[in-house]
Amino acid sequence: MLSIKSALAKPFAKRVYKKIQKWANNPIETQDKVFQNLISEAAGTAFGKDHDFISINNHQDFVKRVPIRDYEQLKPYVDRVVAGESDVLWKGKPLYFAKTSGTTSGAKYIPLTKQSMPTHVNAAKNAILLYIHETGNSKFVDGKMIFLQGSPVLKEQNGIQLGRLSGIVAHFVPKYLQKNRMPSWETNCIEDWETKVDAIVEETLPENMTVISGIPSWVQMYFEKLQQKTGKKVGDIFKNFNLFIFGGVNYEPYRAKFENLIGRKVDSIELYPASEGFFAFQDKQNKKGMLLQLDSGMFYEFVKADTFFDDNPKRLTIKDVEVGVNYVMIISTNAGLWAYNIGDTVMFTSTKPYRIIVSGRIKHFISAFGEHVIGKEVEQAMKEATNNSEVRINEFTVAPQINPESGLPYHEWFIEFENEPENMSALAKKIDDSLQKQNSYYLDLIEGKVLQPLKISKIEKNGFQQYMKSIGKLGGQNKIPRLSNDRKIADALKPFILLK
Structure with a gap:
């Protein structure tokens, strides 16, 4: 009734x-x-x-x-x-x-x-x-x-x-x-x-x-x-x-x-x-x-x-x-x-x-969890983390990992190094700290244990070039998006990831 x-x-x-x-x-x-x-x-x-x-x-x-x-x-x-x-x-x-x-x-x-x-x-x-x-x-x-x-x-x-x-x-x-x-x-x-x-x-x-x-x-x-x-x-x-x-x-x-x-x-x-x-x-x-x-x-x-x-x-x-x-x-x-x-x-x-x-x-962005992270923020984070160091980056892109094999979801950073850091986890922490400082939504998600801090996947030398070639977009005005809200690029980069 x-x-x-x-x-x-x-x-x-x-x-x-x-x-x-x-x-x-x-x-x-x-x-x-x-x-x-x-x-x-x-x-x-x-x-x-x-x-x-x-x-x-x-x-x-x-x-x-x-x-x-x-x-x-x-x-x-x-x-x-x-x-x-x-x-x-x-x-x-x-x-x-x-x-x-x-x-x-x-x-x-x-x-x-x-x-x-x-x-x-x-x-x-x-x-x-x-x-x-x-x-x-x-x-x-x-x-x-x-x-x-x-x-x-x-x-x-x-x-x-x-x-x-x-x-x-x-x-x-x-x-x-x-x-x-x-x-x-x-x-x-x-x-x-x-x-x-x-x-x-x-x-x-x-x-x-x-x-x-x-x-x-x-x-x-x-x-x-x-x-x-x-x-x-x-x-x-x-x-x-x-x-x-x-x-x-x-x-x-x-x-x-x-x-x-x-x-x-x-x-x-x-x-x-x-x-x-x-x-x-x-x-x-x-x-x-x-x-x-x-x-x-x-x-x-x-x-x-x-x-x-x-x-x-x-x-x-x-x-x-x-x-x-x-x-x-x-x-x-x-x-x-x-x-x-x-x-x-x-x-x-x-x-x-x-x-x-x-x-x-x-503009390209990531908001798989409501974080509204934009290209400028990830570029700034990378810049701050590698400033005054020997680390050199050839290329990178970022994608959300919504369904990890274990643990909380996270942002996955695919990075091709010209000169890699001695301590990869220290670099990841610096990037993550910068992103939290710039974006209050991302900070909330990390502090709220909805996301875990970002993880880095190393891409082999010329891996991004090979990827661009595989989709017919090598050279010219074609650029790798700094970040995407899905895993299309992330999945296509799998063959070029260096095993840890």
Whole structure:
């Protein structure tokens, strides 16, 4: 028999579904309205005045006046906001800064405003409600739900609260979910990840867990600890666990491992949250892709990825995009980001309604565990580790090792030495220390015992050349990517690895 909460969830879900259908079925009109609202609201800000927002009437005007920027290029404005100035990128001051790992300037401070904050909370809630509407399954709302996330403890900077996005969002969980929500506030505040997961295992074991949510690599660790403690499959421990909600990284490499840990298949909902905005969520169980959030205070532009580095690439709005093309996604938001390149590439799986998948990053990267390690960081780490030494490197590339024969996953560095170090493990430690220093996500994963420090695989002399020759890319402008998010190159390099 359905409880009152479970019974009420269905009509509520239906109402939300209808509301979403309204804008999803009028996408171009919806985006035009968002665009006009953003421009008029920000016309009086420093950024609006600098870019003559008062004269912007349409997308073409916007393209002429506002160039595409990444964080580094927007940073002079962000620095003014961080220093406490008002009306810089958006009217007033932000409510929060989501602090994230930066690329070239250390930490990034992404503003969250009174207008943008609700969209981060509503999108996840709506994803669950659309699932209820589609499947009719609402029984899980009576059970316990776990959200594996960062600490909700916030710091203050010039009167503005500062923390990780997931920790900030923890302050906005609706009242009707508070009793069901786990872990406890005290456990959520534990900074050390391994200690935190142990505490979560203890707290959740006796409970009726029905929904589990988090980045797959974190959740995998939680599942493995549950199994170690009980000797049972997760699906046998939590008999009513039937919904897994995830985001942040590609789930596919984990799917088989998860089904083995759970012992059965469970429904899943994919989310596409970021500090810059909550862009999309899976709205149908049997459709590929996530519904692009067109009515959430964000205006989207798209640039074909293969033209992105041209001098003047064409900026498209949703009315001009095509299914199956790789686009760099550019956003303008009610948090004060303008023609902002978040670095992600997306592909549309459908334009009726607009659904996307995240296809990668515009630059090579590794984020198999949510670490967002980029090329510049691995090159800097290698440079710092070999500076003032006799070590000489011919070539290297990095790949994630998700399923090692033993121990925790790690980053595998394939290095061809001209002159090798006397102590290989000391070099590996220096590289790893530098990477941890540069990238807070990677540091969290190492400290949280989700990853072990990197391992070096030595490549024979001219091994990289032989590999490039084998794929018909020797010479010319062809380069070995510094890093990749899969093991295609790693597997192809196997014949050239020198046995330890």
